[in-house]
Amino acid sequence: MTTPDDEFRFLSTDARSVGVAGDLPPVERVSLILDDGRTLSALRFGDTPPVATFIHGAGLNAHTWDSTILALGLPALAIDLPGHGDSSWRSDAAYTAASLAPDVATGIRAWTSTPQLVIGHSLGGLTGAALAASVPELVTQLIIIDITPGIDPNAGAAQIRAFFAGPTDWPSRDELVDRALAFGLGGGTREKAERGVYLNSRVREDGRVEWKHHFAHLASALAAAPELAAQLDAQQDALSEILSATGWNDIAAVTAPLSLIRGEQGFVTTEDAAEFSRRRPDAVVVALPTGHNVHEEAPTALAQTITELRSVEQR
Structure with missing residues (x-):
């Protein structure tokens, strides 16, 4: 686990990148033990x-929000979903919205004192919907980023398995950076790849x-066992319709003000957005000129959009 001094080393650069000058807000790592x-964490x-x-979304961690939170300027909590960051892995590898939402609820109860504006990206967006549907008293407003039910939040599984194929540990972070850049990942520059x-x-x-x-470890194991990978892909296909229905049920049950922000080159197509609006005509839908990781590609624009959506609901 990184020490606090280590993991916050990029914040000054993040702040400059979104035009935030002066003293940075205090940031601390918090953790609790679940039942x-x-x-x-x-x-x-x-x-x-x-x-x-x-x-955050699948394969990311709480730090993916650093620039957006700094640009937004609100006191905030960014949770490492189970299986990510400094949070423990699940022994059952059940990383679905329904499985993750109870842990998020526990974190909100422990680390906040009032109902929250919840912003979730991809898998985190579906988790936010499950949270708002199951414990509405914790959520004042829900903003979902570039995901709707029926879209696989782990899209590109074959590419992910290819990237993580091979060893699960490495001699140095430099080798991981080299591998990320070789696969066209990491944000396009070595500096961004090193941060990630x-x-x-x-x-x-x-x-x-x-x-x-x-x-990453699951993908590596599957890369070494193609027959098992094929079986799991088939199981996932069989479950996708059920998960889609469950996700739409969550969306329907959300009583808090609801918004969808999609990246124009992201996962959510115009048709997906139209279906979202058909099912929730009261929801606000906004498109930004980004790919799937809106918060990493355009944190300032995202923060401004969140501010505007929050202001509308506070009137």
């Missing part, structure tokens, strides 16, 4: 209780480096 013994920004909670790799990996006691998130 089953797993650890849930998060980042808490600001010197007053959080008013906004951020939930640093915050999404850890150095074990034996000095070897491994990815923090469970998906």
Whole structure:
């Protein structure tokens, strides 16, 4: 696990990139032990209780929101979903919205003092919907980013397995950066790739480096067992319709003000957005000129959009 001094080393650069000058808000790593013994971890920004909670997507971690939160300027909580960041992996590898939402609810109850504006990206967006549907008293407003039910939040599974094929640990982070860049990942520059790799990996006691998130290790195992991978893909196909229906049920049950922000080159197509609006005509739908990771590609524009959506609901 990284130390606080290490993991916050990029914040000054992040702040400059979104035009934030002056002193940075205090940021701390918080964690708790869940009833089953797993650890849930998060980042808490600001010197007053959080008013906004951020939930990241598959394969990412709480630090993916750093620039957006700094640009937004609100006291905030960014949770490491189970299986990601400094939160424990699930032994059953059940990383669905319904499985993740109860842990997020536990974190919100522990680390905030008022109902939250919840912002969720991809898998985090579906988790936010499950949260708002199951414990509406915790959510004042829900903003979902570039996902709707029926879209696989782990899209591109074959490419992910190819990227993570091979060893699950490495001699150095530099080798992970080289591999990410070779696959066209990491944000396009070595500096961005180094940040992403640093915050999404850890150095074990034996000095070897491994990815923090469970998906990397699962993908590596599947790459070594193609027959098992094919079986799991078939099972996922069979479950997709059920998960889609469950997701739409969650969307229908959300009583808090609801918005969808999609990337114009992201996962959510215009047809997907139209279906979302058909099912929830009261929801606000906004498109930004980005890909799927809206918060990483355009954190300032996203923060401005969140501010505008929040202001509308506060009138």
